[in-house]
Amino acid sequence: MRVALITLGCDKNTVDSERYLGALIEHGAVQVHDPATADVVVVNTCGFIDAAKRESIDAIVSATKLKEDGTVQAVIAVGCMVQRHEAELREALPEVDLFLGAADTEQLVPQLQARGLLGPADALHPGVRTYSGDAPHVRYLKLSEGCDHGCAFCAIPLMRGKHRSFALDDVVREAQLLELQGAREVNLVAQDLAHYGRDRRDGVGLPEALEALIRDTTIPWIRLMYLYSAGITPKLLDVIAREPRIVRYLDMPMQHAADAVLTRMRRPERQRTIREKVARYREAVQGVAIRTTCIVGFPGETDADFLELMAFLEEMRFERVGAFTYSEQEGTHAATMDDDVPESIKRERLELLTELQRSITDERYSERVGQTVVALADGGKQARLPWQADDIDGVTVLDRGVAAGSLVEVEVTGTDDYDFTAVVRRVISAPSTAKPELPRYLPVASMGAFGR
Numbered sequence: 001m002r003v004a005l006i007t008l009g010c011d012k013n014t015v016d017s018e019r020y021l022g023a024l025i026e027h028g029a030v031q032v033h034d035p036a037t038a039d040v041v042v043v044n045t046c047g048f049i050d051a052a053k054r055e056s057i058d059a060i061v062s063a064t065k066l067k068e069d070g071t072v073q074a075v076i077a078v079g080c081m082v083q084r085h086e087a088e089l090r091e092a093l094p095e096v097d098l099f100l101g102a103a104d105t106e107q108l109v110p111q112l113q114a115r116g117l118l119g120p121a122d123a124l125h126p127g128v129r130t131y132s133g134d135a136p137h138v139r140y141l142k143l144s145e146g147c148d149h150g151c152a153f154c155a156i157p158l159m160r161g162k163h164r165s166f167a168l169d170d171v172v173r174e175a176q177l178l179e180l181q182g183a184r185e186v187n188l189v190a191q192d193l194a195h196y197g198r199d200r201r202d203g204v205g206l207p208e209a210l211e212a213l214i215r216d217t218t219i220p221w222i223r224l225m226y227l228y229s230a231g232i233t234p235k236l237l238d239v240i241a242r243e244p245r246i247v248r249y250l251d252m253p254m255q256h257a258a259d260a261v262l263t264r265m266r267r268p269e270r271q272r273t274i275r276e277k278v279a280r281y282r283e284a285v286q287g288v289a290i291r292t293t294c295i296v297g298f299p300g301e302t303d304a305d306f307l308e309l310m311a312f313l314e315e316m317r318f319e320r321v322g323a324f325t326y327s328e329q330e331g332t333h334a335a336t337m338d339d340d341v342p343e344s345i346k347r348e349r350l351e352l353l354t355e356l357q358r359s360i361t362d363e364r365y366s367e368r369v370g371q372t373v374v375a376l377a378d379g380g381k382q383a384r385l386p387w388q389a390d391d392i393d394g395v396t397v398l399d400r401g402v403a404a405g406s407l408v409e410v411e412v413t414g415t416d417d418y419d420f421t422a423v424v425r426r427v428i429s430a431p432s433t434a435k436p437e438l439p440r441y442l443p444v445a446s447m448g449a450f451g452r
Contacts (some may be wrong), residue, residue, distance in 0.1 A: 001029045001117045004038035006063070008056050009046025011189045011225065013079060017044045018079070023109055027118040034105055036066055040074045040117060042108075047081030047159055052329040057093075064095045074117065078105050080159040086331070102159055137184040137405035137431060138378070142166070147191035149228070151255075152266040152333040153295065153326065156191055161256040165197050168204050170209050172216050173210070182431060184405045185221035185247075185376055186213075187390065193224055194231020206231070207239045214243050220407055220429070221376055223247045223389060229254070229277040230268045237284040240410050247386045248285055252277075257312035258305035261298055266333065272310060278316055286315030289364075291320040296353060297346030298326045298351045299337035309451045310356060317420070319364045320393055320418075321357040325350050343432065357415075365415040372411050374428060379404035385412070385420060392417035407432030 002026050007017040020042060021031060035041045041063040044102055045056035050415055056077075065071040074097040082089060083101030089411040090099060098111055112118040146161040147154075178186055188209075190196060198207040213222060222245055229252050240246045256262050257271050269277075282288060294309065313321065325346040328335050368387070381398045397419065407429045410422035 001112070002032045002037060002039045003029045003042060004035040004040075005042045005044065006035065006059050008059060009044070009048060009052055009080065011140045011187060012142055012191075013044050013046060014223060015189070016102075017098070018103060020044070020108060021241070022050075024118070026029050026121050027109055027113070029118060035063060038066075038072055040076065040112070041066065041072055042076045042078060043254065045077055045079040045081035047079075047084045047155065049324065050330070053081055060089075060093060060096060060306070063431070064093065069093065074112075074115065076100065076108070078102075078108065080156075083159045084155060087239075093403070096340060096355050103161065114219050136178075136182045136374070138187070139178045139181070139183040139185070140187045140189050142189050142194045143171055143172065143193060143206075144190040148191065149268065150266055150333075152264060152337075153255075153298065153403060155329040155332050160191065160330050162192065163195055163199055165195075165200050167200070168197075168212055171209060172212050175213055175217050175219065175404050179217050181327075181412050182405065183219055183405070185223060185390070186219050187223045187225050189225045192226060192228045192231065194227040194233075194236070205235075207233070207235045210236075210239050210243065210246060211250065214245055220245055221247050221388050225247055225251045225389065228268065229274050232277050232281060234280075241284045248287075248288045249279060249386055249389065250288060251288045251389065252290060252292050255295050256298065256301075256305075256309055257294075258308040261301055261305050261309075264300055264334075265295075265298060271308075275316070276310075285308075289319040290316075290388070291322070291393065292318050293322040293324070294353065295324050295326050296349040297341040297343075299339055299341065301326075301341055305339065313353070313356060313360065317364060318357075319387055320361060321353070322392070322452055323350055323353050344415065350373065352424045353439070361418060362415065365418075365420065368412050368420070369414060370412065372409060375408050375410045375422065377402040377404055377406040377408055383408065383410070385410075388420075395421040396422050399423045402427065403430055 004076050005017050007013055007022050043063060045058045046189050048053040060077050063072065063075045067075050076098040077089065077096050078100045080102050082099050083103060086099050095245060100107055109118060144163055144165040146163045148163040150157060157349050175186060194206055197208055227250065254274055255265055255267055259270050262270055278290065296306065302398055328339055373385055375385050377383045383396045383398050385396050388396065402424060406427055409425045410425050411425055412420055412422050414421040
């Protein structure tokens with residue numbers, strides 16, 4: 001069976017897709033990158049915001065057109081949007097052969113076997129984790145699933161359930177396997193990474209997990225993604241500050257800065273606590289880059305609330321800010337509120353915030369010019385500095401090509417919008433050219449079906 005897997009949404013979906021693909025390969029499937037050449041197309045959907053839902057539906061419809069043309073035998077939709085809207089999708093898209101929500105994807109293999117498209121498991125190739133492409137030097141490692149926060153605007157608990165942390169031994173084992181596959185940067189992801197371990201009550205939290213990953217792997221770059229500021233503890237700061245392999249970067253979703261809006265959002269932070277945590281982080285981790293996210297146009301957001309957010313961004317001077325307009329999500333607490341900010345005002349506020357942050361980012365990035373730092377090469381003349389997360393924070397253009405996965409010492413020579421330019425001074429280390437001891441599909445059986 002030739003399978004094409006289309007992944008939409010966040011990095012956590014990327015991890016799930018790699019596990020789906022690994023399970024299919026284990027049962028005899030072969031991955032193809034062009035859906036038009038596939039027997040089966042699997043679309044891993046995102047249901048976080050309206051734009052993501054539209055993108056997911058477009059991908060499903062495109063796949064069903066290939067089925068109508070006779071080149072594809074089956075189209076399967078899986079993941080978050082299916083979990084939330086399966087009944088509506090079944091009615092609207094009867095040409096889709098199988099819908100599996102995020103909680104039911106362990107049925108993917110049995111359902112395809114029942115249709116005669118997959119054979120039995122191959123004992124020589126067990127596993128539920130693989131990767132796409134030829135340069136697997138940047139990977140994602142999910143430490144937990146689900147979320148307990150209950151933010152008013154967010155449907156993730158309805159799609160992914162309550163927070164469940166994976167056992168530390170399983171997390172370390174999977175990191176080791178990713179390293180064997182060639183990972184040079186591993187991005188730790190979760191709905192709230194700082195929440196890791198609280199539900200297990202075994203004394204192991206994110207600081208202990210980081211120490212174990214440092215001790216039991218040699219991955220040169222470990223990056224932290226999606227931490228609520230409330231979970232940034234002195235112990236966590238101490239571990240990050242003394243471990244040079246933990247990238248000096250923090251992705252801390254804030255969502256707003258006006259306390260009145262934060263209260264309605266049911267966020268655990270307030271402006272004062274966010275300010276204090278950012279100050280502590282910058283003091284403890286010299287040279288850190290901080291990225292955050294904001295929602296504009298949340299129900300009840302006044303002009304004064306928005307101006308307070310803008311003033312806070314000017315004060316904090318974050319390196320990067322991802323901004324979105326509020327969109328109602330069925331089943332959330334915010335959906336019961338009057339969506340009283342007109343779409344035109346939402347868009348205007350988004351443009352104003354984006355323009356402000358563009359100037360702040362330019363100023364912050366300009367401060368980095370002249371510094372000598374370590375960069376991770378992504379292939380050709382493209383690389384990323386420690387302050388640039390994969391796919392979301394721009395790139396660094398080098399003066400010469402370097403093999404993907406190499407760590408290089410560079411001098412930052414300039415900025416261009418959200419990108420940098422740099423001159424390579426020396427190659428510190430290059431990725432191993434030795435053939436991996438394990439196949440690209442790797443066992444993580446102790447984590448249960450697809451890591452849940």
